[in-house]
Amino acid sequence: MAQPTELKGRDLIAYRTARFFNDGDVVNLGIGMPTKCLDYLPEGIDVWVDTENGAIGLAGPPKAGEPVDKDVCDAAGNPSTLRVGACCFDSFTSFGYIRGGHVDISVLGAYEVDQEGNLANWMVPGKTAAGMGGAMDLVAGAKKVIVMTEHCDKQGNPKILKKCKLPLTAAGEVDIIVTELCVLERTEEGLVLKELAPGVTVEEVLSKTDAELIIPEEIGSMI
């Protein structure tokens, strides 16, 4: 693995996000970038991966040569495996577990996220029509919601806004935002700039953020 200080982009985001995990946490990782967190688990931290289709203790795709179990899949429907100690259950139990606040951390991506903790990540009217899947339940139910996202979209527009414009996934539920530039934490007072990536200045973050940020006297480093 590269030295943490060499990490950039999505790898840096995944590295930092994984450092919010506590040993033994049950975590639900959204499809795509969030699953990357498992590549960067800190030493001594073991987490149990919840998958909303009905298991806790997913262990990733079968390795080359390992048999594929047609009855075990991840939240994207791809073949997966179960670790020793895993359990399987039906969707009712799964979403009771999620909605009931038993998932320690839910990690998801974002189209937009705002300073009130609102998240939009399921629909762009006229463009995407895939449906929300389990995202609304996860964001509303998990104990802690971490959004990991590139700071700006592909056109360079800020994704961290004063107010989301797209249809919401959930209102007021986001706790932490991790980007390749910084870590933001939502407090009662507003979004606080907690940490900066190496070489990134407060001014750069402010210039690429639409939301109002609280800048404390001391700002930590993501690495």
Place this chain on the structure above:
Amino acid sequence: MPKDKVVSLEVAMEKIHDGISILIPGFVNVGVPETLIKGIIAKGCKDLEIISNNTSVKGRGIGLLVHENRIKHITCSHIGSNTETVEKVVKGELSVTFVPQGTLCERVRAGGAGLGGILTPVGIGTPIAEGKPVIEVDGKQYLLEKPIRADVALIHAWKADRMGNVVYRRTARNFNQVFATAADWVIVEAEHIVEVGELDPDEIMTPGALVDAVVQAERSDD
């Protein structure tokens, strides 16, 4: 003597007609009753009201019903795993209502459990809340979501005995267990059909009393 509910696929299709509502479980294409869906295709039924979590993948499972234009309306949480469904929805050829996955599950549970609906915090402040009553309980807001039932449920089991007692396997259980409770006619396809008494009463996940017919599933080890 316990009633033997094992029938042929053709006999199991007797209650499937044009325009009926059908609960079809599965997550992407795991735990999907593919044999029974092929039975619907073969019988030619159309204008179906489907309630499912998603639409499998292109060319498999519920994706076959999409491909053959047999669906009038679908209620589900996600269609992204099937590119053909997305195309048809974008073109306006298929009507869809999206429901959050956990809410879908609870609404069907309510339908099967004699409840008048559920109160859920999921969807508050989102487009899902539009037009729905918001009820405050102890200072927290909840959406009233109504129960869902259907004419028929199609179920995919790992094992079933001849009375229809069912055991599911791994993540193929998903929506099967809840969907089996909420239809007037419940058809189970089982990978393994066993004799009555072979299943331990404690391992049975869906009681045979809920099941009307049992069909041998094609082995889906591909």
